[in-house]
Amino acid sequence: PATPPAAQQSDAKPAEPAKPAVKELVVGTDAAYAPFESENENKEIVGFDIDVVKAIAEKAGVQVKFVNTPWEGIFKTLDQGDRDLLVSAITITDERKQSMDFSEPYFEAKQLIAVSSNSKVQKLEDLKKLKVGVQTGTTGDEVVQKLQGKTSPNIKRFESTPLALKELEAGGVDAVVADNGVVINYVKNNSDKGFRMVEDATFAKEFYGLAVKKGNAELVAKLNEGLKKIKEDGTYDKIYAQYFAE
Numbered sequence: 001p002a003t004p005p006a007a008q009q010s011d012a013k014p015a016e017p018a019k020p021a022v023k024e025l026v027v028g029t030d031a032a033y034a035p036f037e038s039e040n041e042n043k044e045i046v047g048f049d050i051d052v053v054k055a056i057a058e059k060a061g062v063q064v065k066f067v068n069t070p071w072e073g074i075f076k077t078l079d080q081g082d083r084d085l086l087v088s089a090i091t092i093t094d095e096r097k098q099s100m101d102f103s104e105p106y107f108e109a110k111q112l113i114a115v116s117s118n119s120k121v122q123k124l125e126d127l128k129k130l131k132v133g134v135q136t137g138t139t140g141d142e143v144v145q146k147l148q149g150k151t152s153p154n155i156k157r158f159e160s161t162p163l164a165l166k167e168l169e170a171g172g173v174d175a176v177v178a179d180n181g182v183v184i185n186y187v188k189n190n191s192d193k194g195f196r197m198v199e200d201a202t203f204a205k206e207f208y209g210l211a212v213k214k215g216n217a218e219l220v221a222k223l224n225e226g227l228k229k230i231k232e233d234g235t236y237d238k239i240y241a242q243y244f245a246e
């Protein structure tokens, strides 16, 4: 190949520092959903979801950085390009699939009702006329909407699930409907406060997925590959046992 003219060579800028092969992915999470994601005393974001994504990222050879992101508006951050990926105990639903893409499921969940120990509630139907706390726009919100109607004044919506549970403690709502893992975790950690959990046969299986911007097939493929690897080599089971072993 011909050598470039001398003038051009001397004009050449110094070489840029080598960029990492893959840029850091910004991962959004509503870190108020223990044991899936929460902030510890040092303001670090920790939890089952976090460990799973870190493990997937390692297998996929990508860097990740977690950013606490309010649930309300969390899905918009994908389209806006503020977040590359969301992990937030997000249930894969047909409605959500219209506006974002999901990885393969990484966790199975269900709704669960929290009430005070002296409550008479025994099934979902019993919540028909009661005040129920939910986190806005969650699958728990959807379940209660179906029961009471979308505009029911008895649905009390909160921006986080811990706030809804605080309100249950304060007596402002008669029940809270949220994901089983979170309700179990809360009731366990607040055994002094007298809560009880109520299952319902009509609660459907839900599956959590990692959400990416619609059309980002490349990232979905990478995540799925990483997920498959951590399931095959036992990493997933190890993380699972750490958070959900009885």
Ligand code: ARG
Residues within 6 Å of the ligand: 029, 030, 031, 032, 033, 037, 071, 088, 089, 090, 091, 092, 135, 137, 138, 139, 140, 161, 179
């Ligand atoms: N799984 C439920 C949903 O997708 C609740 C998720 C809430 N997650 C959170 N980090 N606050 O609607």
